[in-house]
Amino acid sequence: MAPYETDDSAKAADEADDVRAGRHRAARYVVPVAVVGVAAATIGLVPALASSGDPDLPKVTAQQLIEKIAKSDVQQLSGTVKITTDLGLPDLGGLAGGFASGAVKGDGGSSADPQSKLMELASGTHTLRVAADGPEKGKVSLLDNASEYSVIHNGKDVWGYDSKSNEVYHATAPESAGAKGKAPHDVPATPKDLADEALKSVDDTTSVTVDGTAQVAGRDAYKLVVKPRQSGSTVGAISIAVDAKTGLPLKFTLTPASGGAAVVDAGFTKVDFSRPAASTFAFTPPKGAKVTEGDDHESAGKTPGHRGPDKASPKGDESLRKGDKDLAGLDGVKTIGKGWSTIAEFDTGGKGMPSGTKGSSGNSDVDGFLNSLGDHVTGKFGSGTVFSTRLVNALITDDGKVYAGAVTKAALVKAADAAH
Incomplete structure (x- = not known):
């Protein structure tokens, strides 16, 4: 029809x-x-x-x-x-x-x-x-x-x-x-x-x-x-x-x-x-x-x-793209962009998850398993790992920065580069 x-x-x-x-x-x-x-x-x-x-x-x-x-x-x-x-x-x-x-x-x-x-x-x-x-x-x-x-x-x-x-x-x-x-x-x-x-x-x-x-x-x-x-x-x-x-x-x-x-x-x-x-x-x-x-x-x-x-x-609820102001109201969270392409940025204050070493969990086996679920990426920001679902993606850099949103992997890397 x-x-x-x-x-x-x-x-x-x-x-x-x-x-x-x-x-x-x-x-x-x-x-x-x-x-x-x-x-x-x-x-x-x-x-x-x-x-x-x-x-x-x-x-x-x-x-x-x-x-x-x-x-x-x-x-x-x-x-x-x-x-x-x-x-x-x-x-x-x-x-x-x-x-x-x-x-x-x-x-x-x-x-x-x-x-x-x-x-x-x-x-x-x-x-x-x-x-x-x-x-x-x-x-x-x-x-x-x-x-x-x-x-x-x-x-x-x-x-x-x-x-x-x-x-x-x-x-x-x-x-x-x-x-x-x-x-x-x-x-x-x-x-x-x-x-x-x-x-x-x-x-x-x-x-x-x-x-x-x-x-x-x-x-x-x-x-x-x-x-x-x-x-x-x-x-x-x-x-x-x-x-x-x-x-x-x-x-x-x-x-x-x-x-x-x-x-x-x-x-x-x-x-x-x-x-x-x-x-x-x-x-x-x-x-x-x-x-x-x-x-x-x-x-x-x-x-x-x-x-x-x-x-x-749960995080899935936020994947429906809650407004920029909602995200900005969270402690330590900054937003990049607007509308459906909004990306939340925050700093964990620690190390990211470098592959093959003792990362955030302190256990190389655990960190190796977690890294196997993500894709290693590099850019002006350095390097990191992108964890993906069919809707929400998150980039965790090796220096502990996190970029997440209902956006593509390329959009996350671009945002991380721009923030560098």
């Missing part, structure tokens, strides 16, 4: 202004299901488009569709979201997920702490069951073959439960959680969450168009397409399927500039906008379960958990 609106230079500036205005309004609205997000941002979905053909819907502009997202006020829903991640990382045989869980438990934490689940969702295919009833009640369950992990937000309480280990994590939601629709440990888990992050990136470096219609989870939807105008970004395009009736994003797909399978592609396979039963959000620790109080461990500095929504987001 031909696009409803094409990207031409004559109206690019006006459209960017309109889209920016809509973007700021959209950022104020967060779907309540986000209150208990536990998935990583860099996630994907086996496409759930219906085979009945594209629905015939009234034509809309990109600005009108962004406004529709901004005005979306879905308070109740339940459904299933399928998630698959393809960052192109090497298969470590579950080592990463086991390390993340073990690190938390080793610090006196709990396997039920949402932080211990983030690494599991950074790769592979997962199914989430979600429910929400206003900003104070939400639930997300990660379904496994023989177990289930859930995070439940009910009023002032946030519970995490791992049925496999029979462990419970409990924390108190901050007073601002209800107003923002966010809860402790919250990271993007639904197409709406991811769409909000993508819309923050909309500025004059961005093309935004409407590219036809689709059906997702049995719902008629418009397809909003966001693309970088700049060269050097690893992001090819972001497609957001927006429910024609409610304005709720139902599906989110991020494809890399290099082509191939989507890196991020998240969407509902089932969705129901009726109010879930109150029992959905009720939780009592099972008999014999080990209960860990999150607030106690945070105050004792024993666990990295219970961080705010922004800091809890």
Whole structure:
């Protein structure tokens, strides 16, 4: 189907202004299901488009569709979201997920702490069951073959439960959680969450168009397409399927500039906008379960958990190209460039990872393994190693400087040379 609106230079500036205005309004609205997000941002979905053909819907502009997202006020829903991640990382045989869980438990934490689940969702295919009833009640369950992990937000309480280990994590939601629709440990888990992050990136470096219609989870939807105008970004395009009736994003797909399978592609396979039963959000620790109080461990500095929504987001979330000001606000981080080609620069204050010697870990075998995962590069800055995924690349120089972003290896080397 031909696009409803094409990207031409004559109206690019006006459209960017309109889209920016809509973007700021959209950022104020967060779907309540986000209150208990536990998935990583860099996630994907086996496409759930219906085979009945594209629905015939009234034509809309990109600005009108962004406004529709901004005005979306879905308070109740339940459904299933399928998630698959393809960052192109090497298969470590579950080592990463086991390390993340073990690190938390080793610090006196709990396997039920949402932080211990983030690494599991950074790769592979997962199914989430979600429910929400206003900003104070939400639930997300990660379904496994023989177990289930859930995070439940009910009023002032946030519970995490791992049925496999029979462990419970409990924390108190901050007073601002209800107003923002966010809860402790919250990271993007639904197409709406991811769409909000993508819309923050909309500025004059961005093309935004409407590219036809689709059906997702049995719902008629418009397809909003966001693309970088700049060269050097690893992001090819972001497609957001927006429910024609409610304005709720139902599906989110991020494809890399290099082509191939989507890196991020998240969407509902089932969705129901009726109010879930109150029992959905009720939780009592099972008999014999080990209960860990999150607030106690945070105050004792024993666990990295219970961080705010922004800091809890994994690096994949930042790969959607958070704004220059967001990066500049981090301690010791400078930014190079703008828009989708923004590169974060910081100094580790130590040595880099020279191949074949005892580098940052102090162990030549470990450093040799880590270097085998990267590409050795040289330039005016000296030499270093580039570690790559299909979306985010990072250059670590031998003198301890780090350059990272959703940009190509060549862009990182150029930035390092310019900063030298």
